[in-house]
Amino acid sequence: MVRIKKNPSGNISINDVARLAGVSITTVSRVINKISTVKEKNRLQVFDAIKQLNFQPSIFAQRLATGKSNVVALVIPRYEGIFYSYYALELIRGIGTLCEALKLDLLLHLTDTKSPINLKGIGGVIFADIIGNRSQLEDALASGIPSIVINHYIDDLEVSCIAIDNITGAEEATNYLIGLGHKKIAHITGDMVTQAATHRYEGYQRALKKNNIGPNEEYVLKTDYSRGQARTAAEQLIKMPNPPTAVFVASDSMALEVMAVARELGRKLPDDLSIVGFDDNPSGLYGPVSLTTVRQPLIKMAEESVKELNLLISRKDKRAKAKKILLPTELVIRESCQRIDSGKA
Amino acid sequence: MVRIKKNPSGNISINDVARLAGVSITTVSRVINKISTVKEKNRLQVFDAIKQLNFQPSIFAQRLATGKSNVVALVIPRYEGIFYSYYALELIRGIGTLCEALKLDLLLHLTDTKSPINLKGIGGVIFADIIGNRSQLEDALASGIPSIVINHYIDDLEVSCIAIDNITGAEEATNYLIGLGHKKIAHITGDMVTQAATHRYEGYQRALKKNNIGPNEEYVLKTDYSRGQARTAAEQLIKMPNPPTAVFVASDSMALEVMAVARELGRKLPDDLSIVGFDDNPSGLYGPVSLTTVRQPLIKMAEESVKELNLLISRKDKRAKAKKILLPTELVIRESCQRIDSGKA
DNA sequence: CTGAAAGCGCTAACAA
């Protein structure tokens, strides 16, 4: 018995187009896929029919037939601190914009880091940071799906990653402070569960060591990137009997909080306290004293990741060597640091 | 002639599972879809096979077969100002988290507002704000795809929307200022291309009118929501020969900038200038004077939208009446406003 | 340059 199933979505399909254009569905398919071996006359007829029917091919059927998918999943660990800065939004913005341009579908996964993400039907994955979700990355790699990690440098896995050179950036920032004559340099870290925070801390330490400045653990205060904890840290630092003359802060928004606290406690900026942030968040431009900071190319990182992933997805040779890219930062000198005379230091 | 095509993705399919479990693919399908008419023994065998083969059903095949899709598209106009506040991120966070929980796929469209978005294969759409992309909304509606608009109240279209009651929120904020004795109340608006900004302005005007305070157009300064323009506006306001004693600012981040400017210009807060913001951005909590503001339930709006859309998608009765929901705001009184004695006012 | 037909992996109607 023949059962006729209605097109469930009531949508027009390639068949309708073929009928209207007076050609076979194969020809329609060829036109859709820009295959050149179609007679101009037929091509135009097909175009016409497509337009008339307002036809859009079903991506599900296409993907089922080709086994290919142009869906890019962006996996972001749902960890509080990641939402404190403008970092996450910049990333989403950069990736989203480029995906739009490249006609890639962007699937957003705000993961709890535990539940395995469903990779079925996904063309490629971008992992933004790895915070407690390394197993998700390993799963993706094991399943052979093109993957790329951003904002986290991974040594021990054959995976392409694009990260910021936080160590060098932090070292340069600290060196700059040292160059201004500072010796009592504090550091307010970010959340040490992120690699960015640990690397910035490392760069800070490295600069001190290379300049024979004994590290003073009292001057290192750890936070979760929130302004609240930055405030507490700043108060603690400023109220010390032997307070630092400079502080390198792991993010701009925290640095701004430090500036605010310093002012509230009657300190003159930048004379009483030199401050360097990290991010180049536009907010740092305002205020009576603009913030010296380390610019990190977030948008560039975002865009590169999409381009790179797109290559991986479309490449025949899946066994290309993983690229490890470290994007340089740039010290942006503004007004929040002051040379200190050595007597005072 | 029989051609054998290898499974292109090298993936195991429902057939492999069926073979291993010793049942038909239909039974496997039933197990996958939790249809109860499967003998316990078979169910277990299928589960076993699924586990052994590490099988995951192809979503494309499922969707092709069912004609259903659980993909939710979130459409955000790629307009600069939307990224100034923490608003966009909150929305993405709220929607992303709930989609994750509901097993909905979240497709992110950062649209240029012009190019039509491909709705093929999309289960439902959430439009976050309508800024120059009304035609996209109309397209979605015309194609019958479940749609919902958030952060924008739409009168003239049969579409469910969930918005913030910005008018009342702004009116309450202004009333509060009036209640403290202020008569010279300024308003720094957001970008008037957004409904939020126009409604907040409207609420402000309404409060003045109801209290017989003549509107002073000099006191209304328009911005694009950026801190830069807020700074300019604040300077302009404070330096007036007859400056306002209070200002209602359309966003917290701008309000914080206003506070900063006031302090820089030697004003005492809140004595010399009372300030109310809008958002309840946590940043407002810090600083010497915490910010009085209007709390808007962004996360709630985000979550409601997903729930509502999910209903729309799964409802048989597609012709349900569109819901128009206005979420109330809440005035959060902190330290940035001061009663003014009437002599001064 | 074109079309027939075999799949892609799954669901669902129907028969058993």
Place this chain on the structure above:
DNA sequence: TTGTTAGCGCTTTCAG
């Protein structure tokens, strides 16, 4: 309770 089978809408041989 289970299996058979006809699609879902498209791509891709292969033969013309």
